[in-house]
Every structure is written in C-alpha cells, then in structure tokens.
Amino acid sequence: MSKTHVTTTINGTRTEFLCEANETLLTVLRDRLHLTGAKEGCGSGDCGACSVTLNGRLVASCLVLGVEAEGAEITTVEGMAEGGELHPLQQKFLDLAALQCGVCTPGILVAAKALLEKNPDPSEQEVRYWLAGNLCRCTGYDKIIKAVLAAAADLRGAA
C-alpha cells in the first residue's frame, strides 16, 4: 500500500500528511494530525460530531477522503478560538450551559459558526433545521439553540 502525499491548509496553517487513498479526512485529522476535536459518532454522516468546513462549506469529515484535502482550506474546532480569545459561540456555550457531555459540542460549534457566517440573524427555526444533522443526546437542544441565538445577537452587536 503506497500512501499519498497531501498538502492542505488546516486552520490557516499549511499542513502536509501522508495517507491511504481510502482514509477519511476524519481519520487523518484524528489519527495522523492529532486534531481530536472532531469526533466519530457514527462514521456515516448521520451525527455531525465530525463536522469541519472544507473550502468554506460545512461537511462531515467522515464523508470526505483525506486525499480530497489536497489544496483545500479546512477549519476545525481547534481553529475557532483566536489566540487565547474564545469565539463568541464558544463563550455563549459556556455561559449558557449549552453542553453536558460535550462530545457533540465541537461539531455543533463548527456547524453553528458556518450558519452565522452565512446568516447572521437566523430565526430559531432556521437554527434548529441547520443543526438537525448534529445529534445531541444530553441537552434536548434547548440550551444549544438559545446559545447560538445569543451568540448571533452578540456578533451582530459587535459588527
């Protein structure tokens, strides 16, 4: 088995790795690059715990091949905070207790950030539908939705 050399950009940093052609981006992130913020909850795109953005689009990294990252721009939860400064979504999730076990949290944060970049003023229903692919079993979603709406309001205020 020969590996493929891939050059990509992850959270703004040029990154190179070798991977098998059939390895998923999620496996590459977790096992080769030790970016374990993205989680494998299902491996079939049904839970959203592995959400990242690929060239600006929200994707499930378990449904992307590592080799497809060639030349791409990828962002993960590890890239959300800038320096020591949390992203407003991260801060609102803390302030409003929008997480319990936390395993779905990285995926939800990445997904919510993608939403607010596209739609800075979403309705509650828009947030709920956008995040329908991010399963959370602990919270019943209530506090998550409220935190996303509160972060959106903060971001609009700051803009």
Place this chain on the structure above:
Amino acid sequence: MESGNMRYLAPKTVTEAAQLLADSDGIARVLAGGTDLLVQMKAETIAPDLLVDIKHIPGMREITAEAGGWRIGAAVPGAHISEHAGLKADWPGVVEAAALIGSTQVQGRASIVGNLCNASPAADSVPALVAADARVQITGPKGTRDCAVIEIPVGPGKTTLQRGEIVTAVLLPARTGIGADACLRFIPRTEMDIAVCSAAVNVTLDESGRCSAARVALGAVAPVVLLVEEAADILVGSRLDRATLERLQSVCSKAARPIDDKRGTAEFRREVVGVMARRAARLAAERATAKAGEKA
C-alpha cells in the same frame, strides 16, 4: 475502511475520467460528493479498486444557464443549488428536493447526480427531476450522449449506465409559459430520515390560469420513481381546484406499488404518497399563481 490498494485519481478532463473508468480492471467508482459512496465503503458493502474524483474537471461544480434552462454540473453540492436564485425561481421544486438530501453537512457535498446514480428508490431529488422532465448528459468511452433522468435508474442500486460512462450534468429545460414545481416527502422526523414516500408535481398554467401541462412523479413507492401520467392527465385542463387535487391524491395512491419495510408499511405509503402528491400539487399551483401575479 477497506484495506487493499484502492487508487484515487482526480483527472482534469471528462474524457480522461471516462477512460480511467473504462480501463479499470476491478471495481471503479466515480467520486463526486461521496455521501453515499463513503458510507457504502465504511459498511464494506463495496470495496472499490479505483475512485475517479470528477470534482477537478472544469464545469463539474458549476451551475450555468443553457438553452433557456439550467445546466447543473455533476459535482455541484446541494448547498450550492439552494443558494442559486435563478434556479430557484425557475425550479423551486427541484431546489427543495435537492435540499432534502441529508443534513446541512451532507448538503455541503452531496450532488443530485450522485443521488440519481446511487439508484435508491427513495432518492430525494429524483421525483422532482423526473417531474421537471430533466435530462442528463453522459460521457463515456464512446463519446457523449444524453437521456431523460427517468431512464437512468432501473431498480434498487441499478442503472442503465454502461461501463466507463459518467453522468456529467443535469439539464433542466427552459420553462415555457407560467409554471412551477414542488416536491414533498414524508419522514417520521423533521430531518435526517430516508423518505418513506415522496411526490413531485410540476405544472404549467395558461393565461386563464388553467393547467396546460403537468408531470407527477412519486418516490419510494416502487423500485424506481414512478411517473404517473394518469395523475398528470387529471390536472391538465383543471384549475387545480380542491376536487381535482383530491382525485389526484386517489390516483397517486392507486398507482403506488410500495412494500413493507422498517421505514413504513405498504398500506401507509400508499395512503400517504397520495397526500404528498395532493399537497405538492397545491404548493406548485400556488407558486405558479404567484408567478402569474408577478407577471400581471
């Protein structure tokens, strides 16, 4: 995932891609969004020897106006389709059908061509494409051809595509007259499910507001999408009034040939697909009427 020596290639031209597929000894697959393919690879229901990624071929990720209609490249993801105002104005039903495929994350990758070529009887976008009378463009080792969407799937997981053939684009026809389409599916939750049944209706209105042309397609109630001509005949000439739509519902339920499975009973599917068809027809009619209002 599967071990072995799977190769991944990302050619820059369709001809090269088709040749790679045709020349491959083992199992070769086209990779566009990968949202079905990678799931199948993970489940080990398929172990390809070669993946041909078509996303780097010019045009594959573009939506362009063509011959009064629209050309949607084979690797255009659902999210891109949803963002396209022109497409949405002409084919709101196709756009809403494309948006039904999976989650936001899946929408970031999944293409309607992939949805079609995966040949699931429950494919979310196919009824709308059939109702729109969409065609697909195909390139193979022997050149390029096109055919109607409805001719592609022939049964669960099976298509009429020949070895080496790649569907390169969906072609949506030009709208003639005032028309609109709509697509609805039934799922137990509000998102994230495979369709239990679905219906797409495409109508054209004449100047008096009567339906002058219609196509009605049903999903997940037979091994392939059903184009129900008898249902369309009911609509044509009518004002899409309540009584007409109720007849449409009944005809669609009768046309369905569903099965019992873990997602629903045959009885349920038969009944509810009619409801979906009636509601989709009403929605399409409302949209068309609104367009007529705009023009007036």
Place this chain on the structure above:
Amino acid sequence: MALDEYEKRDFQVIGSRPVRPDGIDKVTGRALYGADAVLPGMLVGKVLRSPHPHARIRSIDTRAAAALNGVRAVVTGADFGEIRKGETRNVAENAMAFDHALYDGHAVAAVAATSEAVAREALKLIEVDYEVLPHVTEIAAAMAPGAPVVHAGFVEDSVPDGFSENVTARHEFGHGDLEAGFARADKVIARTLKTAATHQGYIEPNACLASMGPDGRGDLWCCTQGHYFVRQLCAEIMGIEESRLRVTASEIGGGFGGKTTVFVEPVALMLSKKAGAPVKLVMSRNEVFRASGPTVSSEIDVKIGMTRDGRITAAEAELRYQGGAFPNITVMFGAMAAFAAYDLGAVRTVGYNVLTNRPKQAAYRAPGAPMAIYAVESVVNELCEELGLDPLEVRLKNAARKGTKSSYGPTFNDIGLVATLEAAQAHPHYRAPLGPNQGRGLSCGFWFNFGGNTSVSLSVDMDGSVSVTEGNPDIGGSRASIAMMAAEELGIPFERVRAIVADTASLGHNDVTDGSRVTFAVGLATIKAARAAKKELCKRAAMMWGIDEEAVTWENGCAKPSGPNAGSFEPLPIEKIARKSPRTGGPIAGHHEVNAEGAGVSFGVHLCDVEVDPETGHTKILRYTIFQDAGKAIHPDYVEGQMQGGAVQGIGWALNEEYIYGKDGRLQNPGFLDYRIPVASDLPDIDTVILEIPNPGHPYGVRGVGETGIVPPLAAVSNAVSHAIGTRLYELPMSPPKILKAIREG
C-alpha cells in the same frame, strides 16, 4: 432511612450558575474522550461478531488471521478462563461468546493488529463453524412453553410452572386487598401496553485503550460511568487482583446508564496481554447498536379501579420485560416504580424477566421505570376520560405524600409530588388554548435515587486554593456542582476550587455514576470532607493565635475567634493558614468515605402539547413543560439540562425510537439513520420549573435529578396524542404508520 441532615441556610455559591470547569476543554476540542487516547506502539483491536441470532459455535479457526503480517494477537472465548457463575461471568460471556452466539452482533473473536486495515483483513480470515439454532426475540414467544431456550440455567425458584426456561425471575410488590378495592370502584379498566427496546444513544461509541504488562499489572483508559466497577469486572475476568489494574475514566461522551458495564474493555485487555502491547478498541456505531446494552422491551398488563369522584380503589400490574440473553433485574425496578406516584390502599405488581436472543440490556436512565409508569399513566388518563375527570385533579387526589406507604414498601418522607402537581396546575401551559388536531397530555414520573459508596479527598493547597478529588466520571456537569459545594462549605469563591476525577489507584472506592447518585452522595462526601478540612484549618488558626481550637469558628473563608472571650484577632483567611501550614503541622486536607443513605426520591410532572397531522400520523411536539423536585438545585443550569435531556429522550422513545428485528433475528436498524433519535428541528423549547422540596438526607437538601426526567414523557406524549386524535394507542413508539392506523380504525 433518611439521616435528617438537612439544615436550612442562605447560600452564597449554591444556586448560582458559574461556568463549568471542564467547559473550556469541551468547547475548544481539547477534552480527551475514550477514543482520543494514544500510547506508543499502540495496536488496533477489532471484533468479529456473529451474524446469527442464535448458534452453537462448533469451532473457530484463527490460524490464517494469526499468520497475517501485522496481526499481533487473536482472542476467542477460549482465552477467557473459568469465571465463577454470576454477573461477572455473564458480562464476560457477553463481551466474548463462550460456546454459543446468543444474538446478532455477539462477539465471537477479536484481533489486535498494527493498523485498522490489517485488523479488518484479519477478521475476514477467521473461520467460525456455526450450528444455527432456533431463535426468539419477542417477549410472548419467548415465554411460551416450548420456546427455543435462549440461555439455560438461569431460572430462579421464584418462577412458577407453566413458562419456558426463558422466564428467569419473578418479583412481587404491594399491599392491601385488591378484590375489595376493585369491588368498590365505579369503573375498572384493564389494558395491555407495550414498549419497544430503545438505546441510550450516547453520541460517543464505547472505546478503550488497554495496556497489560507481562507482570500482570495493567492500565485501562476508557469512557465509563464507573471505572471502579470496570476495574472490579475486568480484574475478575482477567484473573488478577483489583489493585493490579488501574482504570482511568476519560471524558465521557454520554452514557445514560449504558456505560455502567463493560463490553470491549476485557477484550482489549486480553488482546493487550497476548500481544504484549497497548491495544485501542473502539466500537463502530453499528456495533454499539448491535452489541452494547439497549434497554428492555416490555409488555405490561395494568388494571386500575376508580370511583366516580376520582379516587383509585385498587391497582395492579403484571410486567414482562425482555433484556436479551442474560438475566437482569430491570423488571423489578419497573414493578417497584409503577404505582409510586399514588397513595393506594390496595396495590400489587408482579414482574417477570424474560430471556431472548437480543443483546444484554444495560441500564438506561431510570431503568425499568419509564415503561411501567407509561402503562399506569395511560390507564389513569383513560379512566379520567371515561369518568369525565380532570387528570391533574385526579392525580392530586391520589398523590403519594409524606407518610404514604409506597407501593413498593417504604413509607415516604418529605417528597415533592404534590408540589409539582400544584405547580403544573397553576402554570399557564395547563390552561393554554389548543387548536384543531392538537392535544395535551400529562404524566407523573418517579425515580428512587441512589446513594452508595463514595470517597472524596479535599486538599487545601499551599496557596489556599482547593483541590477536590472525586471518583465519579462527570457525565453532566458534576465537577461543577462538586466544586460549588466545596466552595460553599469553605466560604471561598467557586473559581478557587478545582474538582478532578481520579483514577482507581488514587482514591478510595466509588460506586458507578448511576441512580442519580453523584450530586447527592459525592456532594455529601465533599461537604463532609470540607468540614474536616475546616476543622483542621480552625485548629491551625488556633495554633497561630495561641488559643484553644474550640474558640475558633469558620466564616466566609476565614478563621475567626468565636466571641469576645476567645481574644481579639483579625480573621485569618484560608490562604494565610495554608501558607503557614508547614509550620503548624504540615499539609491540610479533609476526606470522607461513606456508604451514603437517604438519597430521597424524586418526582416530576410533565405537560406536553402535540399536533397530529390527521392525514399522515405525523406528530409535532408544540409545547413541553417539566416540573420536577430537585431538593436543592446546586447549579440550576445543569439541573434544567438533566430535565430537558431526559424529557427529549423520552419523547424519542414515545414517537420514533425502537429496535427493529427481522424474522431472521437480525437487527434491522443499527445506525442513527433508522434508529431515530430526536433532532433539533423536531422539538420546541423545553421549559422547566424546578421545585425545591429539601431532601432531609442531604445537608443542602439535594436530591438526584438525572433520571426522573425520562419517565413522564412516554405517557405525557401518548396522552397528548390520544387527546389530539380522539383514540388511544397502547404501544410505543407511536410512529406515524401506527397513529394513522389508529385514526383510521377510530
């Protein structure tokens, strides 16, 4: 019995909503869960699973797999030595089949290899010779005489004649004269209700990293609700003393009871032992559904008699639960919980456990109670409908209260059922208007709550900040609540306390994080440990001042002379005492070990509004309000979070979640696509009303809150759907085809 430890006081920290200490790691991706650990030289473990629901394993040929380049170990049931009969043996046999595959997905062999790809290849080279046997997956079929015997040798003496060998235990509870009670009733309704098996649905698949040294000492990292119990089970299975195995609990990505036992951990340890290298074993989602522990499915007969004015005169229930191929006591909890909300003169419940060819059930949030109470609360509502009575008034009229002899034996102390019912009655939700095709449902819920064995160690660090070492994995914010209780007791800011979850070698024994025990029992032990530290701090201050230690009190994080006779000294803050500690006798700490009693039961009431599409049977949850007694809410956000999360799991159970087995005995929906847990767009806000009726068994009045919340939704949703469509369903889940059928059949 309750310890009556409760003392009323004004709180500084308790009841506030600080940011949880583990939060920042969880929003930045830094938190390490079960699958996130790595060790040098680590191998990948993979498990081969039976495709048959029931088969004798004639032989397993692993030679080709073992010979594959990169394979370092292969294990089968033969590698697990003799384990004495009992739960540990059952756990081991569930983790790796001995001589029979007992359900679709039962592990039959495992490999450790240098890569995932090699491990997968190796599994394909293992040849298992199966003799396929008849199987049974449903309760009634499994109970019938002549049914295929799933797993012989478990029948207890309590089981009467007339059943198959799959009926392993019978439990009975109750008191009073049923016959006389039913005779007094104006209306008696008897129904049979069914619930499907559901899965906890935690998002993090079970995962572990095991490293066994050649000297028989080992380390295990895993996502678990109870690493001490993991150690106990694994040590016995591996045939080593508990102290030789150190288990560290990773961050846990949900458990809900499902991670209170082991599945892959003993397999990983055995692979590591054979390979002489660390082995990581992570379940796929498919494996989680097929081979971890879902909850039981149930069939329940309920008969209740009521007078015209709404007084329940007699109540009885027979509960039949299947929980897979091994015995369990979940039905006993169901039989105990079924009528707990009612003050009854005559009540009896009988429970039967039934074996089937399904995976070994594991606990799931209030195990056994949701289905039992669903059955009871459905029939109570039906009686209310028949007699034209308000369902809330009827519940108030019959509500259990202080002094009620419960249906399962004990007499209740202070409980909050009446308060929650009154809160629901007074809430605008109860009177809000409903539109067409809409309905409102109500249900009570109950959970016993546990205490149990607990150790806590608290150290005052040299700068006066405080470390609390506890031994219960933090599954819903417990490090926050534990640190808050320590801060409260010591009178210092929450930010100066850090709570950590220690490994099994670093602290005394702790029972599993289950039974809603942690905030109660670990909180209790933390308060006691803090009090021990305070006593020591006062003693040190007394030494520094040269006065009697009895003359020193503790207030707001400072030692103070107690009254004018003690002398006049400036208060000594904790940091000053800590810094001087090397000169006053050394480090300052407190610890507490207890088998905590007096957990205090928890009641809740849920109100649910739904709209049912009469043409498709689709149910939309429109409005949902929870009323629950928390005793004392330490961190209200996480109390609300427990209530909301439990309610939504219950909503999923009511509407769409179910294990679907085919005629071939195979699970048809082992994935999140077709095992349909609620998604964000399925739900409205989940409103909460926290009641605080102090638990006399806890110094601050805490009751566990984690489990009660999953109990009421089943009947609340079912009662709402019945109200909306004008006909009643007796089976969960109420998936659209069933609702549409019920509408059509009226």
